[in-house]
Amino acid sequence: MEHWENGRHRRPPIGRRRMLTWLAVGTVTAVGGGMVLRQSLAGAAEEAAPPPPGAGATGHQHPRAVPAASGPQPTPPPPPVDESGRTWSDAKGWGGKVPGPGSAVRITDRVVLDTDARVGSLLIDTGGSLVFAKDSSLTLESGGNVEVRGTLALAPDQAHTHTLRFPDIDERRFRGGGTTVVDTDTGLWVTGHGYLRLDGAPRTAWVRAAADLKPGDTVLRLAAAPEGWQPGDELAVTPTAPPDAESFSTSYDLVTVQRIDGRDVALTAPLQHAHPRVGVGGGATFGAEVLNLTRNVRVEGTEQGRAHVHLTSSRPADVRHAALRRLGPRTTGKDTWNGQPVTEPVLGRYGLHFHMLLDTSRGTVVEGVVVRDSGSHAFVPHHSHGITFRGCISHNTWEDAYWWDGPLDTRTPQGPSDDIGYLGCVASRTVFEPNPRGYRLTGFSLGAGTGSTARDCVAVGVQGATGASGYEWPETAEGVWTFENCLAHNNLENGVFVWLNAEHHHTVTGFVAYHNGGWGIEHGAYLNDFDYTASVLYGNAAGGIAVHALGRDKGTVFDGLLIDAAGHSDYAVATLKHQLDGEQVTLSRSRLTGYRKAGVAFRATSDGRPDDIAVLDCEFGDGPELWLDPEAPAPKQILFRKAGQSGTVALGKPGPGLAPGPWNAATAPATAAVPPRQVALPAPKLTDSAPRTGRVTG
Numbered sequence: 026m027e028h029w030e031n032g033r034h035r036r037p038p039i040g041r042r043r044m045l046t047w048l049a050v051g052t053v054t055a056v057g058g059g060m061v062l063r064q065s066l067a068g069a070a071e072e073a074a075p076p077p078p079g080a081g082a083t084g085h086q087h088p089r090a091v092p093a094a095s096g097p098q099p100t101p102p103p104p105p106v107d108e109s110g111r112t113w114s115d116a117k118g119w120g121g122k123v124p125g126p127g128s129a130v131r132i133t134d135r136v137v138l139d140t141d142a143r144v145g146s147l148l149i150d151t152g153g154s155l156v157f158a159k160d161s162s163l164t165l166e167s168g169g170n171v172e173v174r175g176t177l178a179l180a181p182d183q184a185h186t187h188t189l190r191f192p193d194i195d196e197r198r199f200r201g202g203g204t205t206v207v208d209t210d211t212g213l214w215v216t217g218h219g220y221l222r223l224d225g226a227p228r229t230a231w232v233r234a235a236a237d238l239k240p241g242d243t244v245l246r247l248a249a250a251p252e253g254w255q256p257g258d259e260l261a262v263t264p265t266a267p268p269d270a271e272s273f274s275t276s277y278d279l280v281t282v283q284r285i286d287g288r289d290v291a292l293t294a295p296l297q298h299a300h301p302r303v304g305v306g307g308g309a310t311f312g313a314e315v316l317n318l319t320r321n322v323r324v325e326g327t328e329q330g331r332a333h334v335h336l337t338s339s340r341p342a343d344v345r346h347a348a349l350r351r352l353g354p355r356t357t358g359k360d361t362w363n364g365q366p367v368t369e370p371v372l373g374r375y376g377l378h379f380h381m382l383l384d385t386s387r388g389t390v391v392e393g394v395v396v397r398d399s400g401s402h403a404f405v406p407h408h409s410h411g412i413t414f415r416g417c418i419s420h421n422t423w424e425d426a427y428w429w430d431g432p433l434d435t436r437t438p439q440g441p442s443d444d445i446g447y448l449g450c451v452a453s454r455t456v457f458e459p460n461p462r463g464y465r466l467t468g469f470s471l472g473a474g475t476g477s478t479a480r481d482c483v484a485v486g487v488q489g490a491t492g493a494s495g496y497e498w499p500e501t502a503e504g505v506w507t508f509e510n511c512l513a514h515n516n517l518e519n520g521v522f523v524w525l526n527a528e529h530h531h532t533v534t535g536f537v538a539y540h541n542g543g544w545g546i547e548h549g550a551y552l553n554d555f556d557y558t559a560s561v562l563y564g565n566a567a568g569g570i571a572v573h574a575l576g577r578d579k580g581t582v583f584d585g586l587l588i589d590a591a592g593h594s595d596y597a598v599a600t601l602k603h604q605l606d607g608e609q610v611t612l613s614r615s616r617l618t619g620y621r622k623a624g625v626a627f628r629a630t631s632d633g634r635p636d637d638i639a640v641l642d643c644e645f646g647d648g649p650e651l652w653l654d655p656e657a658p659a660p661k662q663i664l665f666r667k668a669g670q671s672g673t674v675a676l677g678k679p680g681p682g683l684a685p686g687p688w689n690a691a692t693a694p695a696t697a698a699v700p701p702r703q704v705a706l707p708a709p710k711l712t713d714s715a716p717r718t719g720r721v722t723g
Contacts, residue, residue: 110135194330
């Protein structure tokens with residue numbers, strides 16, 4: 026079989042007919058503007074399988090719709106992975122010479138990678154497979170794209186590591202966009218009916234510390250014994266310091282495991298920062314999350330150039346216990362900062378990108394996956410339904426971490442992704458360039474769609490500017506989410522940020538926000554209806570809750586909350602500018618304490634609409650319960666009934682010449698719509714470790 030490499034032919038010239046025959050089974054690559062046959066394929070004499078139905082001449086397949094199913098669907102069994110094929114190191118299968126760094130390789134039969142290798146590019150065609158030998162540590166490097174129309178499997182045993190690396194990337198060449206492979210946009214592409222199996226050894230993704238961690242400590246005591254952790258694993262210890270501490274949102278420790286003894290993890294070097302446990306009230310105390318960033322399946326770019334993973338295959342992928350590092354390329358943008366150009370993400374080239382798969386992605390499971398040091402979004406289920414992310418970690422990534430494409434403008438709704446599950450996932454150290462322009466940066470963007478869930482998740486160390494948060498309900502992207510038992514702490518701005526004019530009713534329950542640099546909850550846009558229940562907001566620098574939005578139909582209700590300012594803010598709750606008249610917002614059956622000036626401040630602005638708020642059956646700490654800002658317009662209605670009392674009063678502006686009361690307001694008897702009730706304090710029951718995960722079966 027003929028073999029071309031680096032544009033040099035190793036046999037005498039050939040005739041046109043023979044060349045055309047080889048072009049039918051080889052891969053043609055552009056070199057210096059010309060077309061050169063670069064490498065014969067393994068098993069070229071065998072008949073290649075036909076392309077999948079609907080594929081074009083290039084073999085790329087557009088997403089196809091299948092009948093929608095209701096709710097998350099059972100995971101289908103994975104295709105069998107056969108390790109019985111030809112070995113990569115067998116020169117006979119390559120026409121006499123094993124491919125080298127200049128080779129564009131096309132595989133149409135079964136090949137087992139049994140040695141480290143480097144190629145110019147790789148196409149695993151329909152009917153072909155490349156399986157890394159599970160009992161060896163192996164690295165495959167590709168200078169160009171790796172496209173999977175057949176099967177690619179990296180599934181080592183626990184003692185070995187499989188790596189796919191892209192070492193020669195020039196991010197300036199990326200074009201971005203589209204649904205088909207772009208030669209200049211180097212990365213891993215899964216197309217047509219291709220199957221991707223990244224199946225590493227299970228590791229507990231994260232566990233909380235069981236004790237205060239101090240600078241100089243060399244042993245971490247964890248809340249639970251981690252499974253699968255190994256000496257040499259790299260850990261990230263999250264910040265927990267109060268928001269008035271220096272670098273409170275960035276004081277991470279990156280450390281390496283020396284040995285493990287049950288719940289005790291010894292380190293190769295001491296901690297540099299303090300990570301105190303934080304008692305937030307309600308019987309809940311939280312230690313720093315200790316994130317394990319190491320996996321024995323790896324897909325990565327380099328410090329000089331970032332790759333990406335792009336899936337448009339109609340076959341659900343299995344991506345478990347893999348570390349995806351240095352992905353998400355960036356390009357020089359049009360904006361500048363301090364006279365210097367700033368970069369922006371390349372459209373569609375993200376860490377792990379499921380692109381417009383509709384219902385064909387149902388049953389896809391992403392478990393225990395780490396995306397780290399990425400220049401763009403980490404996990405992107407874009408217009409792709411029924412994908413479960415369990416025990417995943419985004420760490421040190423740019424742009425919103427868990428996200429999919431938003432609308433083009435504020436008048437166009439976002440395209441939905443339905444039945445998405447974020448279960449025990451972490452968004453850690455999410456950044457933006459430049460940070461002062463990181464408006465509404467978020468760890469989890471809870472976008473449009475139905476049937477989706479965020480449960481037991483953590484958002485920590487999210488940077489950004491005004492409106493940045495751990496979790497966001499974004500503008501023009503209304504999704505109805507089950508949102509339960511999630512935590513946000515040590516984010517530079519808010520814990521939760523809502524900026525949504527909602528048509529549906531939304532519920533947030535069991536939420537905890539502590540030591541954020543902004544509000545625990547900043548609840549905004551014009552009109553919407555949310556229920557916040559059984560939640561704890563502790564020690565957030567701006568306060569517990571900021572209320573921008575009034576109600577659309579029944580009005581937003583904050584019920585059964587513990588809001589402890591812990592001496593960090595003047596107010597536990599404050600109203601701000603209301604853009605439109607709406608239904609009354611209610612704060613009920615809650616305890617407010619730790620504030621410096623007052624429990625609730627009514628601070629509606631004169632360029633907006635007046636307050637319409639009821640504060641009913643709440644307990645308060647020392648100091649005034651309420652305060653009516655003298656610059657605020659006269660309220661439409663402010664009702665107040667303190668816990669344990671039967672009478673309700675309405676607050677208003679003091680009349681001319683009358684001295685204001687202790688709340689800087691006049692009062693009059695009033696009637697509330699509901700009878701007195703007892704305070705209902707929350708008792709958070711958040712998990713102290715990531716959910717258990719397992720390998721692919723079959």
